[in-house]
Amino acid sequence: MTDRPPNESPTCAVKDVRGLGALETLQANASGFFQKTLDAHGSNMVCRAGCSACCHVTLEVFPSEAGRILQWALGLSPDARLVLKAHLLRAKEQGGTFGLDAAGKKRSPCVFLSDGLCGVYEARPILCRTQGSPLQLKKDDGKGNVTLEVDACPLNFQTPGSLPPPAEWLDLERLAVLQVLAERQFAAADNEGLFGPRPKKERVALSEVRKLLLDLLG
Ligand code: SF4
Numbered sequence: 001m002t003d004r005p006p007n008e009s010p011t012c013a014v015k016d017v018r019g020l021g022a023l024e025t026l027q028a029n030a031s032g033f034f035q036k037t038l039d040a041h042g043s044n045m046v047c048r049a050g051c052s053a054c055c056h057v058t059l060e061v062f063p064s065e066a067g068r069i070l071q072w073a074l075g076l077s078p079d080a081r082l083v084l085k086a087h088l089l090r091a092k093e094q095g096g097t098f099g100l101d102a103a104g105k106k107r108s109p110c111v112f113l114s115d116g117l118c119g120v121y122e123a124r125p126i127l128c129r130t131q132g133s134p135l136q137l138k139k140d141d142g143k144g145n146v147t148l149e150v151d152a153c154p155l156n157f158q159t160p161g162s163l164p165p166p167a168e169w170l171d172l173e174r175l176a177v178l179q180v181l182a183e184r185q186f187a188a189a190d191n192e193g194l195f196g197p198r199p200k201k202e203r204v205a206l207s208e209v210r211k212l213l214l215d216l217l218g
């Protein structure tokens with residue numbers, strides 16, 4: 001009997017994920033932006049490992065971001081796979097335990113959250129990388145007047161006057177355009193069928209990704 005290669009399991013349908021270069025760059029830039037904010041304004045932020053209020057959320061992501069999580073898992077060492085599998089099974093067990101989100105509302109945890117930590121942290125979606133940064137939104141009053149507004153985690157920048165200036169806000173409109181471009185690269189790379197047909201919604205639930213990951217990990 002031959003040994004099975006470390007990337008394969010009897011039930012795993014996912015063997016390879018392609019076309020993720022643009023997304024990886026964008027994810028790295030999003031993390032870099034957050035780190036820059038933390039370096040400059042950390043004294044007014046409470047983001048830290050274990051603060052998981054923003055992870056009490058039910059997420060659907062672009063197929064490329066779902067693919068990125070699977071690609072990351074495919075590249076893990078056998079030991080790291082065991083750690084990930086144990087984390088995912090714990091997260092599954094703890095799934096019914098409500099927690100408070102950053103606004104103090106009772107919510108279910110993300111399917112990747114266990115003991116306050118993210119199991120797929122290195123491959124987490126862009127949305128997760130930008131939490132904590134000041135996020136710039138455009139508001140149109142319908143009469144041609146557009147103003148810039150900012151959204152930020154209510155746990156951060158609580159001291160009056162501590163919010164970073166507009167030049168340091170993350171432009172969500174620009175980010176969305178870049179994310180669509182990254183998604184196109186992924187779609188053009190023939191990953192068809194990875195998440196099955198989805199005629200109405202173009203998003204993948206993270207619960208679906210966890211299921212695929214557990215299949216992949218055997
Ligand atoms: S964004 Fe808010 S909830 Fe999330 S880690 Fe930072 S402080 Fe905590």
Ligand code: SF4
Binds near residue numbers: 113
């Ligand atoms: S993927 Fe990770 S970082 Fe994002 S919400 Fe889920 S647990 Fe939190």
